[in-house]
Amino acid sequence: MPQVLPPDLLPEPAPPAELPLGHHVLGEAPLVHSVVIEKPSIARPSPAAEPPVAAEPPVASALPDVEPAWEGPGPRPPPLYEEWREQERLLPQHDLSLPYPDGAHAKYLWFANHGYEFGWGNYMQEMVLNAYLAYAAKRSYVFDNYTWALGGPDITQWFNGSPIPARIPLSAFISGPIIGGTMRTPDVPRAVSREHFFSVCPEGNRTVIDTSDIQNTVPGNAGVAEIIAHWVAALNATDAACVELAGWSPALFSYKITNTDRVLDVFPAMAESPILADFGWSPLILQQFANNFKFFGPASAAPLTLTTSTKSLYGLLALHIRRGDFEGWCAEAYPNQMGFTGFNSFPVLPDKFVLAKTTEEDTMRHCLPSVAQIVEKVLGIAEAVPADSKIERVYIMTNAKNPFLAELVEALRTARPWSVGTSRDLKLSWEAKYVSEAVDMYAAQRAEWFVGNGFSSLTSDSVMLRMANKALDPKNTHFW
DSSP states (O other): OOOOOOTTSSOOOOOOOOOSBOOOOGGGSOSSOOBSSOOOOOOSOOOTTSOOOOOOOOBGGGSOSBOOOOOSSSSOOOOOOHHHHHHHHTOGGGOTTSOTTSGGGOOEEEETTOOOSSOHHHHHHHHHHHHHHHHHTTOEEEEOOEESOSSSOSEEEOTTSOEEESEEOGGGTEESGGGTOOOOSTTSOOOEEHHHHHHHSOGGGOEEEOHHHHHTTSOTTOOHHHHHHHHHHHHHTOOOSEEEEOTTSOOTTOHHHHTSGGGGGGHHHHHHSHHHHTOEEOHHHHHHHHHTGGGTSOGGGOOSBSOBOOOOEEEEEEEEEOOTTHHHHHHHHTTTTOOOOGGGGOTTSSOOOOGGGOOHHHHHHHHSOOHHHHHHHHHHHHHHSOTTOOOOEEEEEEOOOHHHHHHHHHHHHHHSOOEEEEGGGOOOOHHHHTTTHHHHHHHHHHEEEEEEOTTOHHHHHHHHHHHTOTTSOGGGEEEO
16 A cells, blocks of 8 residues: 555645735734733743733734835745744743743753644644643743754745745744743743753753653553653653753654544643643734734624634634645545544544545545535535524635635635635735744634534644634534
8 A cells, every 4th residue: 555645744835915914013012922811921031030021912903004015136035033033032931040930940841853844734733742741741841943944044945946934933823831921830831942942951961862762661552641641750750951852763743643533632631731721823823813804703803902812703614625735635545544633533523534434435525525515515504503693704724726716715605695705815914924824723713613624734723722612612613
């Protein structure tokens, strides 16, 4: 049987967009913002006796909608996000004089073996699980960039030759404890940057662990909760402050685990932890969401501040229509017996995919639905909507090409008088173009109804965030 790469190891291409809109002004936006109940917490390092004062979330309407046009010679180069990197350097917990559990008291966990050269969906799955392991072991999570190329120039090439950033700071995507935000568990140190870790833990001072040494003691079919329990025990057995998982050793949570239901047993505890409970999106993502809010909700509900919300966007149905590399991958899914990935396998979700009962035709319907099949699914959901609710907007998260989208949008509008928008309709700033998947995920996280691709890690991450929100009914999360 030929080997087939798992889904989402290639990034979804950012849809081309007219880009002179939605500019983010870094000086007016904190790196870490609140998640409903918290205020932003990033400030310049302060003495321990004078903890940094939390900043108010920036007002969305106060940020400009237009950024200067590119006037340089030749095509505009990809952004380097230097201001975001500088804010990461200024995290207050980098001050070694801070009291326990931060400062000189902190113990660190650096995943030198984290994945790279794959899409944001896969990266986020691994990142969340790595961060939760560090939290469970009461160690500071050492975060790194979203990484396409580990080394070399700051600008590299995507598969089609287009220039892309080789490394994007995580703070351009997310906020919250994973990226150094407030940690409300009193005996767990806040996350720190890789740069800070390298400074306080020079190479000769690190305890380097080959992950195979511990993984070989874990049963081969163990769930993530059991894997983490083994690792917490091992990490608690060492007094070493600077622990590194060797870059040449196997990743703990690669697609071989995240593409299976072995991730489900850890979810209840992880959802209650600050890692997920206080997860948020970056001010850059929130500004793009606010600028394009007409695709997600009525003007009366538009966000007033750049604060991550988990409040449902009533009347919104979000659809994840994956094309691109899936047009080839899906044809191999059935002969290679590929099932729904990770968090798309919650038993409580209404749509199931049972490998033992499926056919090749059925697999393609789930993986690469046609326009007619998409409309059929959407109408079925609409007809089941309770009388006191109503689908008013349909937003399509997609990397599909324009001809397919034009046909789909027309078919949906013909079926019902919905307002229909797509990823290609968004007006994004130049920085946001390269992190646009996160804008789509924020819409999926909050939509009243969601239909995703069960084989996709981007869908899986969206489902994970939806399932962590107890205000959302799981029966409103569907798959093709």
